[in-house]
Amino acid sequence: MTIPSSPALLATHLSTASVSDALDSLGLPGSLHGIGALRQGQRIVGPVFTVTYEPVDETGGTVGDFLDDVPSGSVILIDNAGRTDCTVWGGIMSETAHERGIAGTVINGTCRDVAVATGVGYPIWSVSRFMRTGKDRVRVAAVQTAVTIDQVLIHPGDILVADDDGAVVVPAARWDEVAELARLIDRVEEAVVEAVRGGATLAEARARHGYHSLQTRKDPS
Numbered sequence: 001m002t003i004p005s006s007p008a009l010l011a012t013h014l015s016t017a018s019v020s021d022a023l024d025s026l027g028l029p030g031s032l033h034g035i036g037a038l039r040q041g042q043r044i045v046g047p048v049f050t051v052t053y054e055p056v057d058e059t060g061g062t063v064g065d066f067l068d069d070v071p072s073g074s075v076i077l078i079d080n081a082g083r084t085d086c087t088v089w090g091g092i093m094s095e096t097a098h099e100r101g102i103a104g105t106v107i108n109g110t111c112r113d114v115a116v117a118t119g120v121g122y123p124i125w126s127v128s129r130f131m132r133t134g135k136d137r138v139r140v141a142a143v144q145t146a147v148t149i150d151q152v153l154i155h156p157g158d159i160l161v162a163d164d165d166g167a168v169v170v171p172a173a174r175w176d177e178v179a180e181l182a183r184l185i186d187r188v189e190e191a192v193v194e195a196v197r198g199g200a201t202l203a204e205a206r207a208r209h210g211y212h213s214l215q216t217r218k219d220p221s
């Protein structure tokens with residue numbers, strides 16, 4: 001399996017749109033509906049380090065205790081069950097993750113200190129932003145165990161791609177296959193645009209290159 005984590009590959013990596021279409025064509029789930037980029041113009045790809053939070057009723061809960069254990073190049077994927085009334089990520093964590101070379105953080109939940117993340121250029125995708133802390137409200141229940149977000153079952157080490165359009169996860173064992181298909185989809189879409197530039201109508205260009213069925217699930221037989 002090739003994980004494109006070098007800066008050069010990061011600069012040219014696949015869009016979430018192409019990866020999502022490739023997953024559709026293989027009949028695989030992976031797109032994380034409801035999680036969006038905190039700010040535009042950032043793209044990441046890397047293996048996920050999963051974190052699961054749970055609520056606490058009394059004092060003692062806190063956020064971020066796992067951060068010292070995350071390898072550089074990882075994408076931190078936090079599942080707080082979509083909870084948006086208290087954080088699981090903040091500015092100290094953004095500064096620390098940036099310092100450690102962590103690729104970015106994707107949160108099924110909310111985060112705060114957004115200006116700090118923006119200031120250091122640390123990429124975050126989340127359901128929302130909100131300032132009330134998760135300290136004394138949540139605690140880490142598990143790290144590096146499987147999580148399910150938007151009905152997508154995600155295992156530690158699966159490959160997450162995120163950009164302006166959101167975040168999508170590919171099972172590690174299917175990465176090469178999905179990436180190759182996504183590259184093919186990119187090439188076909190470029191050919192459609194080239195045909196339009198060359199004078200074809202959009203209908204002609206799309207028909208010529210099979211645009212409408214790029215993402216259609218292919219018969220496995």
Ligand SMILES: O=C([O-])CC(=O)C(=O)O
Binds near residue numbers: 064112
């Ligand atoms: O309580 C939180 O969300 C954590 C926080 O603010 C930080 O890391 O700076």
Ligand SMILES: [Mg+2]
Binds near residue numbers: 091092
């Ligand atoms: Mg803070």
